[in-house]
Amino acid sequence: MENKDDILEVRDLKINFNTYAGKIKAIRDVSFDLKKGETLAIVGESGSGKTVTTRSIMGLNASNTEIAGGSIKFNDEEILGKSEKELSKFRGKHIAEIFQDPMTSLDPTMKIGRQIAEPLMIHQNMSKDKAMDKALEMLKLVGITNAKDRLNDYPYQFSGGMRQRIVIAIALITYPEIIIADEPTTALDVTIQAKILKLMKELQDKINTSIIFITHDLGVVAGMADRVAVMYAGKIVEYGTVDEIFYNPKHPYTWGLLSSMPTLDTKSEVLPSIPGTPPDLLEPPVGDAFAARNKYALKIDTIKQPPFFKVSDTHYAATWLLDDRAPKVTPPDEIVKRQKHFKDINMK
Template identity: 65%
Template sequence: MEKILEVNNLNISFDTYAGKVRAIRGVDFDLNKGETLAIVGESGSGKSVTTRTIMRLLSSNANIDEGQILFKGQNIVDKTEKEMQKIRGREIAMIFQDPMTSLDPTMTIGKQVAESLRKHKNVSKKESLKAALDLLNLVGIPEAEKRLKNYPHQFSGGQRQRIVIAIALICNPEILIADEPTTALDVTIQAQILELLKEIQEKIETSIIFITHDLGVVANVADRVAVMYAGKIVEVGTAEEIFYNPQHPYTWGLLGSMPTLESENDRLYAIPGSPPDLLNPPKGDAFYPRNEFALKIDAEMEPPFFELSDTHKAATWLLAPQVAAVTPPAEIQRRWDIFRKKQSQYSA
């Protein structure tokens, strides 16, 4: 498959009063044309910082210390702000988590959806509003023509998120970054938005990077999954490989912590401890203090990636040839089985 985006050895730090926080530490991944890549991990793992760097939307105290972000062969890191303004919205667009902070309360929805098209493609007001209407119909806004002159507060939360998606898609971007787009929505609307993104991707053949802390959300959306922890990618594989053959203990914990709703007394599994302080990144494996299967080497050396297939690799010493095979706890495996059964029923 043709790669549209390559991130190589990305290192990002933030200057703070307490010192330099090394938020992203040697991240590598790529995105193929027409593919959906999900980046998952706990809050603070570096998901949003990584994708905001692709858009070059970092705060003033952020530093790109090292690395490349190649978009169609060109390094975004070297682009000026003026050059990035031509890329944002037109070639790479982003859907943010909270639609109310993304929408201007003083502008009508029609103008907001059409604005990016007028700016980037120099079309007339009439043409841009027609395109906005077509897109609002595509994303499922009822009576879209009548509602072009409505304001954000006149829409429900789910409808506002659909409008934000329309704004991101108006220029037919080649890459769409969705940063936790369903977190603030109830489960029914969440499912509708996820289905909508799948349908739109098939129609306009855009590539999607989907950011979430919930592996369950991406089970039926992602082609590939990258798991992030403490500013690093620790496991990457196809969605099937991550859900049916996870290899990193952190991925085990994320899968095990998903609610199954099997019974009223079903207790969530919780990964013990908390992520490390990236003011002083750990010497060895960052997950070492929280890993019940940790080895002595974990405290001393950072694990390399061990390849399980052409598409699946994980950075854990548990995969070293000289280490005896380790299996996840029975309780976690039980939860996986329930989840997988529900996913197969949903996909049927």
């Protein structure tokens, strides 16, 4: 998996939550890479571990969080174990994050020009006047009209879509090597969502930054990502290029996610869904965590966790269905319908 083009390497990451009920094993041996200039999407249901994993990169996990093992390296420099003082210098300068709700990310008492300029003043010791000039340039770049006049406005004076553009401007102002985008368009309507995603891709090309895109929306992934990591119950269960995940998925959980996506052809009032609920990670299952919800589960799924099976040089899936001894199972018919839908998205 390692490559000289990798800017970020996560290896065997284990994260626990210490609670009154006991130790929740939230992240269980997660490994992935991020290459320079690419977009890696991490997808999965709520509670699968997407946000916890990426918050660890930023050193922003809650106080009850315990890093139980593993390594996170940025340009071969270990991030885990850094002090809060070291991390505060690191955040924003090298890695920045775009959060889901811009109103909780922006200071309601501070003018947006100052909020955009502040990272330059902190991380680059830039003068206020010069930083404000750069903030104006970035405000124009993210598509805020009358940018010069709006530098002195407060967050409440902007629409939701405009506030998210401001959050993106703050994240990009220092030209960080990595942007973590945590469900950045979930709170927006579909029209604004499409504009924000297009803007992010355009800005990524301009500054050659890498993006980790966290989402549960596979429709977004189809037009945004280069590679995809599918997470379930604190583990990555499948990863590959975006085409491999959408057009040749191998894990039953990935099949379930794809089948659950509505399309314009969806006529039923009840959307398809994955039956059951994720396991209790206070006591993770002995075998495959998805076995209880998997209609294709084999006996071994309840006994032993599946290893990663190699589908191609870039595509791996942790499912016993890929074992040579397993019965041959094909994806459900719903997958074919979704593949046509995603092909249409990519052609637009």
